[in-house]
Amino acid sequence: MNAMGAVYAAHGHALLGDEKTAQRAFDQALALLAKPPEAPFGRGRWLNEPYVKAQRASPARP
Numbered sequence: 001m002n003a004m005g006a007v008y009a010a011h012g013h014a015l016l017g018d019e020k021t022a023q024r025a026f027d028q029a030l031a032l033l034a035k036p037p038e039a040p041f042g043r044g045r046w047l048n049e050p051y052v053k054a055q056r057a058s059p060a061r062p
Helices: 002-015 019-031 048-057
Strands: none
Touching: 002 019, 002 048, 019 048
């Protein structure tokens, strides 16, 4: 769930034009995904490394 928050934060920073902070938030999301999951099931289970990398590659447009 924390990784999901980091991805959403990255989107927000990108929309504000703050690319550096957005990239750091994507890095944070990837680091959080490297840890064991917070719960065995539930929200955000679809969020994985390929998803974060695809989001990072998609430019945000205001």
